[in-house]
Amino acid sequence: MAIFLKVAHISSSNFHYAINHVYKKTDATIIELIKNIIMKCKDYGYRRVVLTLHNNGIKINHNKVQRIMQEYNLQYTAYDKQARTYNSYKGHVGPVAKHKLKRRFITDHPFQKIVTDVTKVR
Template sequence: MKQLLIISGLPKATYYYWVNCFGRPNKDEEIEKVLIKLRKLHPNAGYRPMVELLKREGYIVNHKKVQRLMRKLGLCITSFWRKTRKYSSYRGKVGKVAKNLLNRRFNSKVVHQKLVTDTTEFKYYDNGQVKKAYLNPYMDLFNREVVSFEISKQPNFIAISNALSKAIEITSDCPYRRTFHSDQGWAYQTPYYRQKLQEHNIYQSMSRKGNCHDNSVVENF
């Protein structure tokens, strides 16, 4: 053995360290079995989602340990989702563009007087598959409360219209004329949307073209 260690250049202490390690019981055997089971159910989950999945199974494990065990078991993801283009509701001038009445005045001393809205795309998992959903919130600038919202699987006008109708009804108690602010998305330019606001004596305000800072409160949300 001494000659073999000399030829291989392996230190004696290192050799006996690994000999002792091979004889130790695997303390992570139970967690490793759960990881293998979860990988079959969630083939696209990386080590961070795995941490949350383990919590659901009743195992509280540090993310570094999960990453190490996944590497050991060969469970690391080898392919990644291609970064897709961020959703944009802007389709050019398809209707009438309103003036920027809000002008970045993102505060209000009156409840339900100023509301901001936008359509946001996000991804979610459904039986191991990545799908998209679209959120349409209406936020009150008085206290940053979301007074109404709709979630849909497609960026359609029905969801925006439903959220608008709820927002109009909820904010009808405002003693002053209301202002609803949005970007220049196609849905907000349509005659129906504009007419809906006019029927309830609501000012329409829009951000400048390609300027997300004009609607930064709801953009950050």
């Protein structure tokens, strides 16, 4: 055992902990419950799945549910960055003013022609 500890470069306490520790695996029943919830409501993300499991009396961490959903490709994909971009353009709304300046901005009186660019205003 001492040779193994030197080869593995771990302390004896970590070695004995790893030997005696019972690692929990995800239960197949939890995975089936998550799959059933998503089959009923396809638009549920991991947060709603966790709330549904809690309402059914199953205590489970949200990180575990999210990890299970990622492993089995059960995540809700409607919310991505491209779907959330905001665009307030509604087409031509209201009357459009006539183009009277025709790019002649020079004047001999101050404040005779006051213009602004509204092409980037949303």
